[in-house]
Amino acid sequence: MKILVLNGSPKRDNSDTMHVTRAFLDGMIEAAPQEVKTVHVIDRHIEYCTGCFTCMRNGGACIHNDDMRAILDEMLASDLLLFSFPLYCYGMPAPLKALMDRTLPLSGMAMRKAGDRYVHVGQADVSRLRFLMICGCGFPNSRHNFEPAVAQFRNMFPGDPTVITVPESPMFNAPEASSVTVPRLALVRQAGKRYAETGTVDDTLLEQIGSPMIPEETYAAIVNGGMK
Numbered sequence: 001m002k003i004l005v006l007n008g009s010p011k012r013d014n015s016d017t018m019h020v021t022r023a024f025l026d027g028m029i030e031a032a033p034q035e036v037k038t039v040h041v042i043d044r045h046i047e048y049c050t051g052c053f054t055c056m057r058n059g060g061a062c063i064h065n066d067d068m069r070a071i072l073d074e075m076l077a078s079d080l081l082l083f084s085f086p087l088y089c090y091g092m093p094a095p096l097k098a099l100m101d102r103t104l105p106l107s108g109m110a111m112r113k114a115g116d117r118y119v120h121v122g123q124a125d126v127s128r129l130r131f132l133m134i135c136g137c138g139f140p141n142s143r144h145n146f147e148p149a150v151a152q153f154r155n156m157f158p159g160d161p162t163v164i165t166v167p168e169s170p171m172f173n174a175p176e177a178s179s180v181t182v183p184r185l186a187l188v189r190q191a192g193k194r195y196a197e198t199g200t201v202d203d204t205l206l207e208q209i210g211s212p213m214i215p216e217e218t219y220a221a222i223v224n225g226g227m228k
């Protein structure tokens, strides 16, 4: 399977979230060979969408001539788009949001009813594409935190995409936390293997992965202690 990882963390390979993403990919590779390409979005030249809708009216060409043209080609040549990003202000980091906005050429102006909502009619065939989101965050709580990012991702992409959220993510870059991060990454690897084998990850495993690695209060106390 051709996998395009869109890494939205400005920390590139040092991203806390990328520890989770790499474990997931390792699990996928354990199940079957995979062709993985990672794009560090922060390193790409991606202009902001101007909202002119030229791309939606003329068959897909954006007015900007920047790296997004190649990225769209890479997206369309992939089987799986894996969005890996840290939660920023309950959403995705701005460079990745700029990329997301610039996927507009994939859609045409016309809209159609899909169930109880409206979506744009596609200008490109994305039917073979699958979508997956992996998101880390700095707070210990998952509730009242990940919901906006998850809702946006699910609205953006069809087919009930798999979403993995992991709180307390800075611990992945803390060697002293390995007693809890190593087992957590083993669960993520298991999830990756299942995803490659079945195309889905069961809710129980997703919940385990999305739960705090250490009690919320302990984590908050450690973070607050480090501020002194």
Ligand SMILES: Cc1cc2nc3c(=O)[nH]c(=O)nc-3n(C[C@H](O)[C@H](O)[C@H](O)COP(=O)(O)O)c2cc1C
Residues within 6 Å of the ligand: 009, 010, 011, 014, 015, 016, 017, 018, 085, 086, 087, 088, 089, 090, 091, 136, 137, 138, 139, 140, 145, 168, 169, 170
């Ligand atoms: C601008 C900014 C906004 C953030 N907003 C949130 C937030 O809304 N919720 C949260 O739990 N963590 C938030 N964080 C913390 C990051 O999600 C956290 O540090 C994460 O582990 C960084 O992951 P990365 O290393 O993959 O970039 C924010 C961090 C920054 C820099």
